Amino acid sequence: MTRSGQEYLDSLRDGRAVWLDGELVKDVTEHPAFRNTARSIANLYDMARDAELRDVLTVRPEGQDRAVLRAYHVPRTQAELIERRKAFKTWSEASYGFLGRSPDYMAAGIAGFVSTPEIFAGETFDGRDNLAAYYRRMTEGDLYQSFTITNPQIDRTRAASEQEEDDLYVRVVKERDDGIVVRGAKMIGTGAVFGDEIIVGTIEPLQRQDVEYALCFSVPLDTPGLKFISRTSYEGQARSVFDNPLSARFDENDALLVCDDVFVPWERVLTYRDVDTTFRMWWFTPAYNNFVHQAATRFWTKLEFLTGLAILVTRANNTYDLPPVQMQIGRLIGWLNIAKSMVLAAETTCERVGGEGGAVHINREIASAHRAMAGDLYPKVLAEIKMLAGGGLIQLPASGYDLKHPELGPLVAKYVRSPGTPAEQRIKLLKLAWDALGSEFAARHEQYERFYHGAPHVYLPGIVRDGNPDLLAAFTQSCLDGYQLDELPDGTGGFDGGR
Ligand SMILES: Cc1cc2nc3c(=O)[nH]c(=O)nc-3n(C[C@H](O)[C@H](O)[C@H](O)COP(=O)(O)OP(=O)(O)OC[C@H]3O[C@@H](n4cnc5c(N)ncnc54)[C@H](O)[C@@H]3O)c2cc1C
Structure with missing residues (x-):
């Protein structure tokens, strides 16, 4: 063991x-x-x-x-x-x-x-x-x-x-x-x-x-x-x-x-x-790609957690069924599924490592794309959930001890609640939400997701280097090559003269 x-x-x-x-x-x-x-x-x-x-x-x-x-x-x-x-x-x-x-x-x-x-x-x-x-x-x-x-x-x-x-x-x-x-x-x-x-x-x-x-x-x-x-x-x-x-x-x-x-x-x-x-x-070893395999899987888990948080907070606020809120929850679930799909796709299109070891690693292009995607997406996820949560994230007693206090406890219980969500449950949930979204710990996580894989001025040009810019340009060029100025019918333009 x-x-x-x-x-x-x-x-x-x-x-x-x-x-x-x-x-x-x-x-x-x-x-x-x-x-x-x-x-x-x-x-x-x-x-x-x-x-x-x-x-x-x-x-x-x-x-x-x-x-x-x-x-x-x-x-x-x-x-x-x-x-x-x-x-x-x-x-x-x-x-x-x-x-x-x-x-x-x-x-x-x-x-x-x-x-x-x-x-x-x-x-x-x-x-x-x-x-x-x-x-x-x-x-x-x-x-x-x-x-x-x-x-x-x-x-x-x-x-x-x-x-x-x-x-x-x-x-x-x-x-x-x-x-x-x-x-x-x-x-x-x-x-x-x-x-x-x-x-x-x-x-x-x-x-x-x-x-x-x-x-x-x-x-x-x-x-x-x-x-x-x-x-x-x-x-x-x-x-x-x-x-x-x-x-x-x-x-x-x-x-x-x-x-x-x-x-x-x-x-x-x-x-x-x-x-x-x-x-x-x-x-030039699979080390970096292997990091991404772990990190992208963890990112998928983190978005599952944060999306679950958004669902619980909006249910506690009794806003969950409102159509605009459903749109926002839908957006979060969509983003989560992008994160998940990238892991699954990178495995499905895995690549054999060169040399004698016979190892495989996840698809390099998808691994690079994940690096760019996650750093940009994470702050958006946090912002979306903060919008859904509103002032309740801030209107919280300093600690759980206020709930136990003989004088404050009944006041907190009366005013910090929502239908079907008594004070203790609501405070517990929103304190978790603040820790994930707004605390110093949360801010560090935002910086982490943006930088732990390096700075964008390093990895974004790297994506260009490792990608197929010539192939993409050639594809678009093939569209341009499909028509020429010479093919313009005779005439002087205007609605009747061209096409
Ligand atoms: C929470 C957290 C945890 C980390 N954990 C680890 C770890 O465990 N191990 C580890 O080794 N590293 C770790 N890192 C460090 C991470 O690898 C670096 O932050 C990352 O490589 C970027 O380097 P930098 O922070 O020095 O940013 P810089 O390279 O200084 O870039 C910062 C900004 O400056 C500008 N900039 C700087 N240089 C240029 C340039 N040449 N051209 C254009 N713009 C430029 C850009 O706006 C850039 O976004 C961690 C980082 C964070 C935030």
């Missing part, structure tokens, strides 16, 4: 250096800013051992006597791709789509790396053996891999090696017989503080002169010199699960990673001083 939730939680008590608001957090499993989310992740591990879900969430690779998390398995048929999506779907439903970087995200990416190990045979460093050992370590330990593969947003107009100082982005500062020493920072470590290991790399292209920055490695969270500087914790700010039901339990955290002269043994290095391989490991 895969590891239990308790085993996962125990593994987090390793002395990792997580900083929050000037405090060095001793134990993320007990600290009020992290503990509930750590338990939500632990629950995912317990689900994988549950007799009813085990076959969905895990798989026993051929010739092995132990099951592994399905996300780590390399799919070799369309059926296996679909099985993997069912696992993504099951885990995403446990957080209603709000844990973007559950352990299956990067696990699928790692399965992408090992589908094309030849990509790791760089000119300056051959990472293939390390990759194989890394894959074994992660799958056999059911480990949670988080990642920081973006350079800090310091000066986007300059190359890594041309920033104001040398150590702003992670780079190698010393080479030893047994490994390398790295220094610098990376952003944004979503879920990083909850991970077993962190992979540090660069997904955007580096310049030729940036070789010191062109490396990728994975190290345990308690590696000396690693520091995680957390953003505000929404879980820490939450009053209770009743008052902030999502942020109190599913705040996956985002942290700045600082490497303060971190020693990385050679066996943990995947690419080294190689601009091409450091880039190609993300884009």
Whole structure:
């Protein structure tokens, strides 16, 4: 069996250096800013051992006597791709789509790396053996891999090696017989503080002169010199699960990673001083497409949840049957079905990965299109539901304690209600809605859906590059070629002269 939730939680008590608001957090499993989310992740591990879900969430690779998390398995048929999506779907439903970087995200990416190990045979460093050992370590330990593969947003107009100082982005500062020493920072470590290991790399292209920055490695969270500087914790700010039901339990955290002269043994290095391989490991393996497979499935779940929220809120407001409201609900269900169809279509038109591995991955064009679609659509979904909900989202008591208060309780019960929806039920629903739509947690999710796959000025031109612009232009040109000026009948125009 895969590891239990308790085993996962125990593994987090390793002395990792997580900083929050000037405090060095001793134990993320007990600290009020992290503990509930750590338990939500632990629950995912317990689900994988549950007799009813085990076959969905895990798989026993051929010739092995132990099951592994399905996300780590390399799919070799369309059926296996679909099985993997069912696992993504099951885990995403446990957080209603709000844990973007559950352990299956990067696990699928790692399965992408090992589908094309030849990509790791760089000119300056051959990472293939390390990759194989890394894959074994992660799958056999059911480990949670988080990642920081973006350079800090310091000066986007300059190359890594041309920033104001040398150590702003992670780079190698010393080479030893047994490994390398790295220094610098990376952003944004979503879920990083909850991970077993962190992979540090660069997904955007580096310049030729940036070789010191062109490396990728994975190290345990308690590696000396690693520091995680957390953003505000929404879980820490939450009053209770009743008052902030999502942020109190599913705040996956985002942290700045600082490497303060971190020693990385050679066996943990995947690419080294190689601009091409450091880039190609993300884009020329199925890693990125595998991320999208997980993310698009989670997005589908999130839209199911939000559409359900819209239905419950409008029913509670007694507006559900009004024709304009039915139009808005119809629009939401339509959008949800677009998100769902893209996952199903990308699986149906899956592609065989080149090389010897025999793997398949989802359709590349659809994966790229999903990236553009989801970032644009998510803010629209939120806006639509806010319009449906009205002022009730704001006219809520500060906390559930007001309902229990001897003087306030009866007043709240009298005035915060609607037909068929007593106060407690209405307040519970609208507090959930606010957490999903308007809270700081919700705003972070909007930014997440827009940027977690990169910035639009990078990925939209990428869609043009990877697409078939010439084919599309030729199609339209064929229409233009079907008629000519010379074919105009003689005459001078006007209603009688032409056609
Ligand atoms: C909530 C959240 C979680 C994230 N989690 C992770 C994670 O776990 N791991 C990880 O590695 N990364 C993560 N990221 C980071 C993410 O990968 C980056 O935000 C993304 O790559 C975009 O980079 P950037 O934020 O530096 O934006 P920038 O590249 O600075 O772009 C921001 C804006 O500046 C303008 N701009 C900048 N440069 C140009 C240009 N050359 N041409 C035209 N316009 C330009 C555009 O308007 C653009 O939208 C996360 C991001 C968010 C928001």
